[in-house]
Amino acid sequence: MPRPRHQPLPLADGPAPERADAARNREVLLAAARQLMLSEGICAVSMDRVARLAGVGIGTVYRRFTDRCGLALALLGDSERQFQAAFLTGPPPLGPGAAPETRIRAFLHCYIDRLETDAELHAIAETSSPTGRYNNGAYRTARTHLSWLLTEAGAQDPAYHADALLTLLSAGLFQHHRHELHLSPERIKAGLDSLVTGLLSQGTPSPN
Numbered sequence: 577m578p579r580p581r582h583q584p585l586p587l588a589d590g591p592a593p594e595r596a597d598a599a600r601n602r603e604v605l606l607a608a609a610r611q612l613m614l615s616e617g618i619c620a621v622s623m624d625r626v627a628r629l630a631g632v633g634i635g636t637v638y639r640r641f642t643d644r645c646g647l648a649l650a651l652l653g654d655s656e657r658q659f660q661a662a663f664l665t666g667p668p669p670l671g672p673g674a675a676p677e678t679r680i681r682a683f684l685h686c687y688i689d690r691l692e693t694d695a696e697l698h699a700i701a702e703t704s705s706p707t708g709r710y711n712n713g714a715y716r717t718a719r720t721h722l723s724w725l726l727t728e729a730g731a732q733d734p735a736y737h738a739d740a741l742l743t744l745l746s747a748g749l750f751q752h753h754r755h756e757l758h759l760s761p762e763r764i765k766a767g768l769d770s771l772v773t774g775l776l777s778q779g780t781p782s783p784n
Contacts (some may be wrong), residue, residue, distance in 0.1 A: 580605050592636050602640055602650075609651055618696040623647070645704035648697045649712065656714045659690060663721060676728035677776060683722060684741065684768045691750045700748035709746065710739075718742060732778045744768065 610631040612620045623644060627634040641647040668674035669682040691698060702709040709715055719738050724732035743749075753759040 600677055601632075601636070605632070605637060605640055606650060609647060613651075618700070620768075621647070643704065645708065648700035649714075652694060652701060652714075655690065655694065659686065660714075660717055662686070676725045677772065680722065680725045680729060680772055681769055683718075683725070684745070684772070685765050687718075687745050688750070688768075691745065691747060692754075692761055693746045695750050695754070698752060699718050702747055715742070726775070729776050730777050737775055739769050741768070741771070 599683060601704075608626045609621050611668055612625060621644075623637045623641075624634050626647070627637045630637075637647075641650055662677075663670050663683055663686070665671060669678045670686055671679075674682070701712075710719075718741060722735045722741060723738035726737055731737055750764070753764055754761075
């Protein structure tokens with residue numbers, strides 16, 4: 577069934593409401609992490625180096641972000657919220673107004689573009705636990721949205737196939753394709769397009 581228009585989606589994990597000084601401290605830590613990324617690369621972004629650059633104790637960094645995965649998620653927060661706004665309320669073909677199959681392809685292509693820019697950060701964020709990727713708000717939103725689009729497009733088993741397509745968008749697999757197999761983003765997008773075509777050509781009801 578189509579997703580009710582009033583039903584809220586689980587959005588990207590953002591910072592909880594906090595005092596102004598705590599929010600400033602958080603931004604100082606994130607600014608230090610971004611500075612390390614720009615100057616030395618993602619491998620330089622460790623909890624202790626962020627603490628030293630920000631001039632705080634390492635315990636402060638752990639209290640704010642728990643671990644390096646939490647820090648990576650925080651660094652991805654702004655781009656994730658922009659992505660969500662684009663596919664939930666932005667212009668077509670990514671946002672409402674285009675045919676479901678067109679929106680599915682646009683969603684997958686945009687996800688690839690994001691990985692092309694930030695795959696290393698996504699890879700860190702996905703390593704909190706074997707199932708850590710599937711338990712944050714960003715993934716749940718993407719899964720719910722993609723499942724709804726697949727339902728609208730007549731897919732056989734939209735919930736399962738949403739997870740299957742998102743598995744192909746894991747940062748580790750993307751890095752393997754790009755840097756070890758040397759596949760271009762265009763080839764990866766074309767491969768996803770062919771899979772979507774195959775899924776939607778089945779046209780039979782999903783099993784109970």
